[in-house]
Amino acid sequence: MTLSPTPRTQLRRKRDRQADDVRVLHAVLDEALLCHLGLVDDDGAPLVLPTMHARVGDVVYVHGSSGAASLARDREVCLTVTLLDGLVLARSVFSHSANYRSAVVRGRARRVTDPDEHERALEAVVEHLTPGQWDHARRPDRREAAATAVLALDLAEASVKVRQGPPGDPELVEQGDHRWAGVIPVRTVLGTPEPCPALPADVPVPEHVARWSVARP
Amino acid sequence: MTLSPTPRTQLRRKRDRQADDVRVLHAVLDEALLCHLGLVDDDGAPLVLPTMHARVGDVVYVHGSSGAASLARDREVCLTVTLLDGLVLARSVFSHSANYRSAVVRGRARRVTDPDEHERALEAVVEHLTPGQWDHARRPDRREAAATAVLALDLAEASVKVRQGPPGDPELVEQGDHRWAGVIPVRTVLGTPEPCPALPADVPVPEHVARWSVARP
Known part of the structure; x- marks a missing residue:
């Protein structure tokens, strides 16, 4: 299955970085612990707020503050998720870049009001x-x-962009430029769980929490 | 020195999370390797793009694609930076949260055209x-x-929001709820530098690159 970009999700530049496979889109949304939700406020100015999300099939659910949810209702939003994978240190400043995977989802957000869907969406975000x-x-x-407040956003109009690999100016080596170039990997890692101070001392860290801390990375 | 929020950067909810100190704003902008730039496209819809930035005094410079730069010119933008510090696992689903530090900067972006400022801005982003x-x-x-393309955005209209600490429902412990609750720390770490394959084998990793990989964390 491939993404069908509309004119506005078709990348205008660096099209080779556009991954057509919806599996990449899903993987980026599923790996990211954080998303950024773009709205247009009552004065027509953009506003970008960090929040949490979860994908269920072809819908992404977004945990919204009541303020963001009312701004988003019946309006266009843009949900962007970015996984930074590396700092690309080239020979020339011009070729410096980042390795990353990013997803951009645009469309009208729907406020989830059905109690069953609302609970399933919260479950998806927590899980x-x-x-x-x-x-x-x-x-x-x-x-x-x-x-x-929970918002639902359809993945119908989405694009995903990926940049991986070494610096883009290897031709400079042949021209005699032997200064070091390469990639510094960047990762998001989970640390050792810190128990709530209010917790009785004999309550152990549950297996699913211990497993999650070890699993990421 | 404290931030002077305008009505639209004054938080409407959870005001206790607003840090008034401009030093916190600077620290968040300085630590983040990534920012998200919000724009309004020609059809009035929001668009959020990931990019790189650097702060110089009370200005933040943003590395923009030519497309984003032309969209941002003479228009309002919103630059948001978020550092995710932890997953807050409470006793109740309702009190689940995240520990984070986020900065939101709003205003009109200026396209940097002066050659000297342009070079200083690129230097700041690379450094x-x-x-x-x-x-x-x-x-x-x-x-x-x-x-x-480089955009400049003044920090005059900015807010910073911080949530740290244990889960917010310790009262449930007194009510006999002894299930585990706590925080899973989240960190961004730099890995071992990966040399460009085109590099001659005898070129060592420079000291500033090795030091940076070790310094973060």
Whole structure:
């Protein structure tokens, strides 16, 4: 299955960096712990807010503040996710770059109001951030659910861009430029879980939390 | 020195998370390797693109594609930087959160055209990503400089938001809920430098690159 970019998600430059495979889009959305949601405020100015998300099939659910959710309702949004994989140190300043995978999803966000879909979306976000955590934690009651805004955004209009590999100016080596060039890898890692100070001392770290900390990286 | 938020950068909710100190804003911008630039396209829809930046005093310079730079010219932009510090696993799903530091800078971007400022801005971005790299690499020539768009954004209208610490539902422990809760720390780390395959085998990793890989974290 391939992405079908509309004119505005078709990259205008560096088209070789556009990955046509929807699996890459899904993988980027699934790996990222964080997304940035772009909105246009009442004065027509852009506003970009960090938040959490989860993908379920061809929909991405976004945990929104009530403010962001009201700004996003019935308006276009842009959800962008970026995984930084490396700093690309070339010979020439001009060829410096970054290795990354990024996804851009555009469209109208839908405020999730159906109670079942709302709960499934919250479950997806919690499970996305720490697999196994939904069954561990206390589920939201009706009041808590009502206070948690969730937006749904269809993946119909999405693009994904990937840059990997060494610096782009190897021809300079043949021209006698032997200064060092290469890539410094960048990774997001999870550390040792820190228990809440209010917790009784004899409560062990659950297996799903310990496993997650080890699994990433 | 404190930030002077305008009505639109004054947080409407969770005001206790707003850090008034401009030093926090600077520290967040200085630590982040990546930023997200929000624009409004010609159809009035938001567009959020990842890019690189560097702060010089009260200005943040943004490396822009020519497309983004032309969209941003004489228009409002929003530059958002987010450092994810931890996944906050509470007892209740409702109190799940993230530890993070984020900066939001709004205003009109200025396209940098003065050659001296343009070069200083590129230097700042290169040095921001890898200190010592500007003196190591080959400087841009006139053609390369002309092909590299740089935007300048004033920090006059900026806000910074910080959430740190344990989960926010310790009262549940007193109510007899002894399930595990805590924080999984999240960090961005740099790995061992990977030399460009085109490089002669006897070129060592420069000291500034080795030092940077070790310094972060």
